[in-house]
Amino acid sequence: MAFSCRAVSSNLRTLQNPSSPQSSPYTPLTSRFFSVKHAFTSLRSSSIPQKFTKASMAEITAPRNKGNLKVFDTEEDLAVSLAKYTADLSNKISQERDSFTVVISGGSLVKSLRKLVEAPYIDSVDWSKWRVFWVDERVVPKDHPDSNYLLAYTEFLSKIPIPAGNVYSINDALSAEGAADDYETCIKHLVKTQIIVQSKATGFPKFDLMLMGIGPDGHIASLFPGHPLVQEKEKWVCSIKDSPKPPPERISFSLPVINASTNIALVVAGAGKATALRTTLSDESNTDDVLPVQLVAPEGELSWFLDKEAASKL
Numbered sequence: 001m002a003f004s005c006r007a008v009s010s011n012l013r014t015l016q017n018p019s020s021p022q023s024s025p026y027t028p029l030t031s032r033f034f035s036v037k038h039a040f041t042s043l044r045s046s047s048i049p050q051k052f053t054k055a056s057m058a059e060i061t062a063p064r065n066k067g068n069l070k071v072f073d074t075e076e077d078l079a080v081s082l083a084k085y086t087a088d089l090s091n092k093i094s095q096e097r098d099s100f101t102v103v104i105s106g107g108s109l110v111k112s113l114r115k116l117v118e119a120p121y122i123d124s125v126d127w128s129k130w131r132v133f134w135v136d137e138r139v140v141p142k143d144h145p146d147s148n149y150l151l152a153y154t155e156f157l158s159k160i161p162i163p164a165g166n167v168y169s170i171n172d173a174l175s176a177e178g179a180a181d182d183y184e185t186c187i188k189h190l191v192k193t194q195i196i197v198q199s200k201a202t203g204f205p206k207f208d209l210m211l212m213g214i215g216p217d218g219h220i221a222s223l224f225p226g227h228p229l230v231q232e233k234e235k236w237v238c239s240i241k242d243s244p245k246p247p248p249e250r251i252s253f254s255l256p257v258i259n260a261s262t263n264i265a266l267v268v269a270g271a272g273k274a275t276a277l278r279t280t281l282s283d284e285s286n287t288d289d290v291l292p293v294q295l296v297a298p299e300g301e302l303s304w305f306l307d308k309e310a311a312s313k314l
């Protein structure tokens, strides 16, 4: 079956001549962070606010498999650590395979990737191995201010030497339903040709790394609280025409695809996300009221990158 999600539009072709990276001095990792495993020891020496206590940390994380949680003093520190995490994974997987499959969201996540396109990371990554996908996309032209592709292109893709054909954006000439089907067909082809790994457990595509933000309402990708799309169990890519957050027409990976991933990094900064994070990491909501972000449970590893403001209610 024909599909058209590959990099074929004129603005995508400009990726073949990416602008030279803006280099800026490397900011050393001076942030205070701690992983859940070592939270108790790290907290003793940290100056995390008083209410971020030993007891609450244990309650939030220890009994449940919530992944590896890192809290940074500033979003700048978060961005540096995220760059190192991504570059390290890229280097590891690029040595093992010919492709490193990376899925990104739109929104604030893209800004938090800025250190990856600076020294030393930009030079350490084998960008030719990267295959870039979107966990969700707004169904608008690629030059529209709401386009997740445009944001990624402007802030990230235009600064790295990635082959244009390795960037898998949606076909913006189609309806939401058509674009979702087209994107799914494209991904099925890439699974068949073994560019994307397939989960042995579920048969869903198993991306190497998903880098995602969350919304203040606890949405991930374009899976919004209370929306039937969150329940999708069969489709790989679904469409939505009534997104509560504009624009209304979007496509999104389904939850089973998200959860088949080998690595998921949830990147959350700012006080506006603090309540959704508290609900997620403490599981305080009842079962009728589960936020999409609470349903993130990858086959592989889950890592959280939070700044102090986002973690302020934990």
Ligand SMILES: O=C1O[C@H](COP(=O)(O)O)[C@@H](O)[C@H](O)[C@H]1O
Pocket: 105, 106, 107, 108, 109, 136, 137, 138, 148, 212, 213, 214, 215, 216, 220, 221, 222, 245
């Ligand atoms: O609409 C969207 O929102 C979420 C969250 O965005 P943020 O700016 O609050 O971080 C984003 O992850 C998703 O890709 C996007 O389409």
